[in-house]
Amino acid sequence: MQAVAQSLPPRHIAWAHAWDVPPGTGVAQQVDLMRSFVVGNCTGEDFARGWLRARLLSLANDERIRDPLAAALDRVFFLLEDYSIDPDLREPEDLPEDDLRQAVQEVMEDSQGFRSPPEGGSTC
Template structure:
């Protein structure tokens, strides 16, 4: 690879550094995560469907090497941690697992912090 190719690759990486939700392209995997969070918040998607789609989008964002500012990344991580303890199949729920209400609260809290971030 020549130096020009390396620079183009570096330019792409810099273009994918989004510090605020408003800078995230809606057609990116991160944009999809944010849209799904809003969908869950207004009950436009079930918690189970949200969990599956959000985790798929999270994996896509990682594969695409989408980079986020610290504050935005931290809030999406909080949603991930809630989903990590949320049983998508209600039959597998155990004491101490994240409930649908707790998942919704975690998502709403993340949305609030993302919307007020100045990263």
């Protein structure tokens, strides 16, 4: 039975932590953009456009994530719903860029999906 299972590896793996995500995927792009944004390497507009584009890529590629990473990325998605990418269309109740940056940083700090991997590498 074990030989059969080994000969049929899973077609899709659901990543639970940022360190599990392989480079070049849409999810990896989302994670990289979050890290860049919180340290000030990109604007809110660039972050929002890139992150949403990476989310679409992830969905198109049928990439799979699970909690706690899925919950963290969902929180960012909902934050972006309250942020106006186009400065000309911003309204007073829209989330300002500094508040978006702080909220994304809090998502990363609060989520087990972004904590350092345990000694010996990642786990399932």
